[in-house]
Amino acid sequence: RKEVEQDPGPFNVPEGATVAFNCTYSNSASQSFFWYRQDCRKEPKLLMSVYSSGNEDGRFTAQLNRASQYISLLIRDSKLSDSATYLCAQGGTSYGKLTFGQGTILTVHP
Amino acid sequence: EAGVAQSPRYKIIEKRQSVAFWCNPISGHATLYWYQQILGQGPKLLIQFQNNGVVDDSQLPKDRFSAERLKGVDSTLKIQPAKLEDSAVYLCASSPTGGYANEKLFFGSGTQLSVL
Numbered sequence: 001r002k003e004v005e006q007d008p009g010p011f012n013v014p015e016g017a018t019v020a021f022n023c024t025y026s027n028s029a030s031q032s033f034f035w036y037r038q039d040c041r042k043e044p045k046l047l048m049s050v051y052s053s054g055n056e057d058g059r060f061t062a063q064l065n066r067a068s069q070y071i072s073l074l075i076r077d078s079k080l081s082d083s084a085t086y087l088c089a090q091g092g093t094s095y096g097k098l099t100f101g102q103g104t105i106l107t108v109h110p
Numbered sequence: 111e112a113g114v115a116q117s118p119r120y121k122i123i124e125k126r127q128s129v130a131f132w133c134n135p136i137s138g139h140a141t142l143y144w145y146q147q148i149l150g151q152g153p154k155l156l157i158q159f160q161n162n163g164v165v166d167d168s169q170l171p172k173d174r175f176s177a178e179r180l181k182g183v184d185s186t187l188k189i190q191p192a193k194l195e196d197s198a199v200y201l202c203a204s205s206p207t208g209g210y211a212n213e214k215l216f217f218g219s220g221t222q223l224s225v226l
Contacts, residue, residue: 100153
């Protein structure tokens, strides 16, 4: 089993739609989780960290469910510019290394 | 603030040839990572340095890949000899300390390697 698993999609949604991605992880000892955004032929960029209490940044909401070992990302009111690959990542139990999922492709169309 | 610098941006080689990539992390960052990202997959950690020491190289194919970080700043990743399956984007990242689990990583633009 992969350490971090994501549904690769692709997800094709119209502008204004709400879309949600889930990501499961296997290392129950991990203390940190992240969502990264990666545009085509670009490097990953941090979208948001995921905290136990959940966190929100504008149209984006991230949540952590430790009991079921998954994290989620909710995007409300999708924009064309949200089209990208969304990578979830799990931090190690020590040091800063991240283990990434394979990414979920999102395409927002007019 | 200058970001993580990588070169070259693209490299095309034939199998069995050698290739080297260079990375200059953000100034003052103690931890440096090399990730391999194959098309359609997420980045996979190859090696992590803390200053000039190796913290984790468990997924580095040591029969053909090598990496060094002299003086705890710049780093080079080398592949010798290259195989077709090494075609990927090689991403370098750095973080301030590497000392805690939720530290942010900063990625460079990557080197896209094509092995023919």
